[in-house]
Amino acid sequence: MTTSEKPDLAGERSDYIGGRLIEADAPDEPWSLFDAWLAEAFAARDDGYLSEPTAMSLATAAIDADGHARPSVRTVLLKGSGDGAISWFTNYESRKGVELAANPYAAVSLLWAPLHRQVRMTGKVERVDPEESREYFASRPRGAQIAARSSAQSRVVAADALAERVAAETERWEGRDVAWPEHWGGYRMAPEAVEFWQGRPDRLHDRLIYRRVGGAWSRARLAP
Ligand SMILES: Cc1cc2nc3c(=O)[nH]c(=O)nc-3n(C[C@H](O)[C@H](O)[C@H](O)COP(=O)(O)O)c2cc1C
Numbered sequence: 001m002t003t004s005e006k007p008d009l010a011g012e013r014s015d016y017i018g019g020r021l022i023e024a025d026a027p028d029e030p031w032s033l034f035d036a037w038l039a040e041a042f043a044a045r046d047d048g049y050l051s052e053p054t055a056m057s058l059a060t061a062a063i064d065a066d067g068h069a070r071p072s073v074r075t076v077l078l079k080g081s082g083d084g085a086i087s088w089f090t091n092y093e094s095r096k097g098v099e100l101a102a103n104p105y106a107a108v109s110l111l112w113a114p115l116h117r118q119v120r121m122t123g124k125v126e127r128v129d130p131e132e133s134r135e136y137f138a139s140r141p142r143g144a145q146i147a148a149r150s151s152a153q154s155r156v157v158a159a160d161a162l163a164e165r166v167a168a169e170t171e172r173w174e175g176r177d178v179a180w181p182e183h184w185g186g187y188r189m190a191p192e193a194v195e196f197w198q199g200r201p202d203r204l205h206d207r208l209i210y211r212r213v214g215g216a217w218s219r220a221r222l223a224p
C-alpha cells in the first residue's frame, strides 16, 4: 500500500507460531527464563530481525485529587537485571519520577515482537544507590550526559531555550568530565509478579505467571 492510503486497522493481524511454553520445561523461579529470553532477544538483534531488545514500557500511576489512579506509560531502556530486580535510568523530576515518588508501584512490559514474546512485571520501585547512578552516568556517551544536564524532562520547553542550555552545558564541561547531576539516576524494581507470554496459533497463547510471596515463587498458567 502507499502512504496516502488509510491502513486497514481492523483487518491487520499476524499469526503467532512460537514454540510452546509449558510447565515441564519452565523453571521454578522466573529469572533463569527471563535471562534465556533476553539472550534470545539479543541474538535476534544480532541476526538483524529484532531492534531495541531492552526497550520496555513503564507504567506508573498517580492518584489524583478525585481519588482515581491515572496511569501513564512510556518507553525506557532496561539497564540491569540481577539479584531479583531490574533497573532503568531517568530524570527523577520527570513525570514518571514525580508519580513514583507519590506511588512507588509500577508495571513494565517488554515486547519482543519478532519472537512472538512478551514479559510483564509488576512491583515496588525504589531509587538505586546514588553511587550506581553516578557510575552509570559516567559510562554514557558525552552527548547524552550533556542532554541529561540540559533537559528538565517532562516540563514545557521552548526549542530555542533547550538549544541554548545544551550549548551552555557543552561549553561549561569542555575539556573535562561531565559531572553527574543528582536529579538523574536509576530505579530498581524487585517484581512481585512476572508473566511470560508466548504467542501461539489461533490466539491460544501460552502464559505462565510467577508470583513472589516472601522469598518463594509460585507458578500458574493463565488463560490466553
Ligand atoms: C526506545 C526509547 C527508549 C527510551 N529510553 C528512555 C530511558 O531509558 N530513560 C528515559 O528517561 N527516557 C527514555 N525514553 C523517553 C521516554 O519514553 C519519555 O519520553 C521520557 O522519559 C519522559 O517520560 P515522562 O514524561 O512520562 O516522565 C525512551 C524513549 C524511547 C522511544
Ligand code: PXP
Pocket: 077, 089, 090, 140, 141, 144
Ligand atoms: C531521554 C532518554 N533518557 C535516557 C535514555 C537511555 O539512554 P542511554 O542508553 O544513553 O542511557 C534514552 C534512550 O532513548 C532517552 O531517550
